[in-house]
Amino acid sequence: MDKHKILVVDDSETNLLLLEAVLGDDNFDIKKTLSAKGAYKILEELTPDLILLDLLMPNENGFDVLKKLRQRDDYRHIPIIIVTAFANSENKEKANKYGVAGVIEKPIDIPSFLEIVNKTLNHSRETA
Numbered sequence: 001m002d003k004h005k006i007l008v009v010d011d012s013e014t015n016l017l018l019l020e021a022v023l024g025d026d027n028f029d030i031k032k033t034l035s036a037k038g039a040y041k042i043l044e045e046l047t048p049d050l051i052l053l054d055l056l057m058p059n060e061n062g063f064d065v066l067k068k069l070r071q072r073d074d075y076r077h078i079p080i081i082i083v084t085a086f087a088n089s090e091n092k093e094k095a096n097k098y099g100v101a102g103v104i105e106k107p108i109d110i111p112s113f114l115e116i117v118n119k120t121l122n123h124s125r126e127t128a
Helices: 013-024 036-045 062-071 089-097 110-127
Strands: 005-009 029-033 050-053 080-084 102-105
Touching: 005 013, 005 036, 013 029, 013 110, 029 036, 036 062, 050 062, 050 110, 062 080, 062 089, 080 089, 080 110, 089 102, 102 110
Parallel strands: 005 029, 005 050, 050 080, 080 102
Antiparallel strands: none
16 A cells, blocks of 8 residues: 655644654655745645644745635645644634644644544545
8 A cells, every 4th residue: 555645834843853753653655844835835746645734834824825725626635634832722713614634732642643644544545
């Protein structure tokens, strides 16, 4: 079976390395970027099976990215999980309006994080 392709978008190099380390053990194909601009560039080259997206980023924040991706037919189907230090009810509600697969609070709880990632990937595979 092919590796699941996951795009991780976070403006913190530390968070990118942490998420890559956590996911790396499960044989995922990880693409990382520090910005929304970088995410769009990667999306031109490949369609990931899942996007892990931070909300607070300079220039374009996670909600800006969500809005753009949900407006495009070729990206609308990609499941997105928000990974943020600001998982308050307002942000969760706003993210859910964009149809995200989940909102995970930083610092992440690794077992539950992996469970949500795997559930999301399995669900998207079943509905594809």
